[in-house]
Amino acid sequence: MTTRLCLDSRMSTGLLFGLRRTGVARAVERPGVRGALTATLRRVHLGGDGFAVRVDAIRGAPGRADGDAVPTERRVTYAVTGRGQSRATGLVAAHATRHILTGAARPGVRHLDEVDELLGLPESLGSEGLRLRRFRHDAIGPIPPAW
Known part of the structure; x- marks a missing residue:
């Protein structure tokens, strides 16, 4: 699994990545620096409230380049977009909590994607302003739908 973070502007994303790679971001671990940064970020708001989450699921093998092997790879790509990422996270957590508290959950530890009922x-969150899109795949990669 790979997790990536992207901000509203390429410049902001590049700056954040650059700070991490140079080790400057480690200065945030110091209490004084952390407090000053937190106070600054409370006053400065960059970007909007829109968000997107993309998921790529791949199973199987892609076959050899010479074409001799039959590809068995199956892949699917989805994206969820909306506004208010914190609210969307809360909605997902509330649904998962309800599932557990009603006794519908099987015993054991699971990731949300392993709970068939969810x-x-x-x-189902479309009425809450979230939009789900499925991408088609070709030989090169995912083809986005008309947004």
């Missing part, structure tokens, strides 16, 4: 959750 697989339809992205579609």
Whole structure:
């Protein structure tokens, strides 16, 4: 699994990545620096409230380049977009909590994507302003739908 963070502007994303790579971001671990940075970020608001989450799921093998092997790879790509990422996170947490508290959850530890009863959750949150899109795939990669 790979997790990536992207901000509203390429410049902001590049700056954040550059600070991390140079080690300057480690200065945030110092209490004085952390407090000053937190106070500054409370006053400065960059970007908007829109967000996007993209998921790529791949199973199997892609076959050899010479074409001799039959590809068995299956892949699917989805994206969820909306406004208010914190609210969307809270909605997902509330649905998962309700699932557990009603006794519908099987015993054990699971990731949300492993709980079959919650697989339809992205579609059901459409009324909350979230939009689910499925990408088609070709030989090069995912083809985005008309946004």
